[in-house]
Amino acid sequence: MISAVNAEWVIEEYRGKDLGLTYTKEESLFKVWAPAASAVSLVLYESGGVPGESAEETGDAKLTLMSRQGSGLWEVRVAGDLAGLFYMFRAVYEDGTVKECPDPYAFAVSANGLRSAIVDLRETDPEGWETDESPRLAHPVDAVLYELHVRDFSIHESLGAAHRGQYLAFTEGELRDEAGNRLGVDHLAELGITHVHLMPVFDYQTVDELDQGGPRYNWGYDPQHYNAPEGSYSTDPADPRARIREFKKMVQALHARGIGVVMDVVYNHTYAVDTGPFEGLAPGYFYRRDPAGRLTNGSGVGNELATERPMVRKYIKDSLRYWLTEYHIDGFRFDLMGVIDTVTMREIAEELRIEFRPDLLFYGEPWTGGDSPLMNKTLKGAQKGKGYAVFNDNYRSAIKGDNDGWGRGYATGEWGREGAVAAGIKGAIHDFADSPRETVNYVSAHDNLNLWDKILTVQGLRGHCRFPDLADGRLVGGGDAEEAIAKADPYAVLEEGELLQDETVRRSLLASALVLTSQGIPFLQAGDELLRSKFGDHNSYRSSDSINAIRWGNKARFRQVFDYYRGLIALRKQHPAFRLRGRQEVERALHFTRCDGGVVSYLLKDHAGGDSWRNIAVLFNANPWPVTAWLPPSEEGWQVVADHTGAGTETLRKVEGPEITVEGLSLMILYDLCEEPRPRSRTIEIHYEREDGDYRGWNLWVWGTGIQDGQCDFTRLKDGRAVALLEVQPETASVGYLLRLNDWEAKDGSADCYIDCSGEEDWIRVRIRGAGGMQPDSSLGLTS
CATH class of the missing domain: 2.60.40.1180 (Golgi alpha-mannosidase II)
Structure with missing residues (x-):
């Protein structure tokens, strides 16, 4: 039995940013945090491993003892170019237990993630990668999000992609149907969305990457290696470099069309504990447990990460930094964000925007999947003023009703929801949000019935459309699911010559129009603009391609619906009133x-x-x-x-x-009248200078802006100062502020302070000197 977490080694935090492998052609440095181990070795392999086969059976293991450096850290340097080899860490504990584990920080893995891989990342950069540029947002509400599964996007033969179900399908431009309609990645650009939200693309457990004939489908919410791309979407899962290079090509292709990339990340649980990435090296530390030592289940799938612990929080932030640096990612959606503590979420949004870009997107699900002992859960309302957004399930339910049943909402036939709809239209600012940037508005996502199927269900038309009774992708009661799906017709109700007169179509457009015209951040599920159906399968996480695939033939068939979506998106993007x-x-x-x-x-x-x-x-x-x-x-x-x-x-x-x-x-x-655009605001650029140079957790509390009062974060560092941009109404004469640490843990200065905005400058720069309770200096209010 391995020694579990205890106070003696929990405090051995490592603060460096070089855990895992640091590779050069001359040498490789390996570092791992294993505070409870009595000895740790690096194990080098020539092969990527075979399921169920031990190192002794393969005979290619080479062990090198690692040295303990303090703070729970073990490290070793190995001379020479190790690219092409594989490695594991072998930890020995006082009771004689031996655990061999992959590197939790591994950025490359063998097929099915059996071993960590050593690669030269620069050899995975596609041509032109160094000049790849992300599209930039002036503000989070300018985003139009589009949730998409990599395999769903291109697996159907109607797309005509050469790389069906793979990353490289996103690089295939100029795909068209017989009528000349743009398909694939060009369809996304034509639609006008600003960001593709990719469902999990890190290495996950439940698809055998090498078995082309076996089940190949899963949504991917079963993490295995957080920092390596999933191999089943690559052309060669056995080559650790292929998935990295092809992932980058996908990002590059989307960026070239002005589309950002948001990653769906699952830092709330792992697929397995004993064979997962953490337990063998830090037993008892990475997972929450009850007083009896049993795993708690806030995720609903058997375990939950203890994000409030320093080294878990560090791991999550390090992982996000890696994706931002190596893959040029533009934002993150957090699965079951309720299981992540509020301090971790606040620090993620604050630190990564300062370190990388102020326009990074952060949003997530403000709920849990089960009971959790975590006290400071990130639920609706916790995000107020903290720089990230949450899904607005209040608005979702008001618009469409319940998720999978007969329950109605405003767009599906029930009166009495008008007030809840109005609250959503206003960006939930009188509900759970401080500003519209904190709410993600949606009616349809990968979970539950998608929009078309939900409306058919409410209308009692499932039988008319011959929807099969499915559970986990199989027919309830047995039978051939593929045959039943082939017999179904989700569009049996349509009079296609009068498409925009059809009741089901109109209800669908009404629901999505509410999302696309409301204040906040709009979110669409891929295919809603093509009246996508999943044949009534409300939980298609491991169903077949015949259920999940996007059928591109629907673009010509339902072109009027696509044009309606495209028009609403263009209207939103062109007019800041929305x-x-x-x-x-x-x-x-x-x-x-x-x-x-x-x-x-x-x-x-x-x-x-x-x-x-x-x-x-x-x-x-x-x-x-x-x-x-x-x-x-x-x-x-x-x-x-x-x-x-x-x-x-x-x-x-x-x-x-x-x-x-x-x-x-x-x-x-x-x-009623079109005139020259009016100035929407003036900008105050605030430079905050502290003698100690430590700006972690500091923010401004502002009032009198006429746009958004409350917390204003610093978003970059310049010349040793923290910089914040504050928008004020054009006619604003004076803005008040206080400097505070987090949520009033401390203040820098005791009196209310004010910035003079009575001049006519559109851009006002001020410098504030602080630390130790010092008052702002005499330069306050000067403009340049």
Whole structure:
């Protein structure tokens, strides 16, 4: 029995940033944190290993003793170029137990992750990688997220990709159907999304990378090696370099089209404990346990990582840093973020934005999968002012109803949800958020019924569409699932000649239109714009490709639906009124005119967010019948840019009088005057200087901005100072602030301070000297 965690070695934290392998052609340095071990050896192999076969059986193991360096660290240097070899760490404990483990920090692995691999990462860089540039966001609400599974994207023959189900499918441009419609990666660019959110692409456990004939599908929420890409998406899983190089090519291809890449990360649990990446080297430390020593189950799948412990928190941050540095990732979505403690999430958002880029995206699921003993869970509301967002399940349920059943929402036929819909439209600022940047708005994701299937379920049309009764990808009661799927027709209800008149289509568009026009960050599931169906399978995590694959033939078939989505996205991206950045800005500009009887309507007033349109009227009608609405007087008349016939940035028709009819199950968007865009804000650039140079946890608490009061983070370091950018309303004359550590753990200075904004400068620079309670210096308020 291995000695478990105890106070004597828990405090042996290692603060360096070089755990794992540091490779050069001249030598390789190996470092591992194994504080409870009495001896640790590096084991070098010539092969990547065979499942169930020991090192003694292969006969290719070479052991080198590692030396203990303090802080629980073991290290060894090995001369020569080791590229092409594989390695493990072998830990020996006082009771005689021996554990051989892969490197938790391994950035390359053999097929199925059996052993850590030694590669020269520079040899994995594709041509032009050094000049690869990520698209940049001015603000998180400018993002349009698109959740996508690598295999789903290209596995169906209708795409015509050469690399079906693989990373390299994203590099295949100019794919078109017979009608000339753009498919694949060019479809994504045409749609207008800003970021692809990739479901797990780290090395996961449940797909045999070498068995081409076996089950090849899983969503990937079963982590094995957090810092190496999944091999089943590569052309050669047995070559540790292939998956790395091809992953980079995928990122490069998306960036070339102006699309950022968000990684879905699962730092809440591992697939296994005893054979996982941590337990053999730090027994009892990386996982939460109850007082009896049993694993707790906040993830719902048997274990949960103890993120609140320093070396676990360090591991997560180091892992994220690695993906940002090596793969040019643009953001992260955190699975079951409720199981991650609030301090870890705050430090991730704060530190990585300062170290890398201020426009990195961070968001996640603010719930758990089971009961957890963690006290400071990252649930809805915990994100307030902390620089990351959470999924708004309140809004999701208000729009569509429950996830998998007959329960209705606003877009699926139930009155009484208008108030909850209005709360979502305002970016949840009167619900659980401080600003719109903290809410991710969605109705459909990989979990549960997707949007089309949910609407069919509510309408009682599953039988009409011959949906099979599936569980875990198999027919309930037995039988041939593939045959049953082939007989199903998710579109049996459609009158395709009148596509935009169809009730199911209209309800689908109504739901997604709410997401794409609301304040906050919109999130779409891949294929919603093609009326994607999964044949009623609400949990397709290991179902077949016939259920999960995106059928690209639907683009020509449902082109009108795609164009509607594309138009709404273009409208959002072109008009900042739909992307307001702060609570005060929303409260000043967005006013509801009706919120009852199946109708939700509002105005975005007075060039909201600096928009070129003076006033914008947005009306949603969830009734199956037309309703009459009234518009404010306008001498110029109102221009319709979206209704039941289409959506976009161009005028569809003009409305002269105050009375207007909104067709059933539709929306209408109008504007009354187009002028030169107004300045949305002025910017104050604040440089904070501390004598100790330690800016960890420090932030500004501001008021009077007219846009977003509350916490304002420093997002970069320059010349030894922390720099923050603060947006203020153009007419703001003075802004108040205090300097604080985290959530008022300490203050730098005791009195309220103010920045003079009474001049006409659009960009105001100030410098504040602090530390030890010092007051701001005389340069405060000077502009340049």
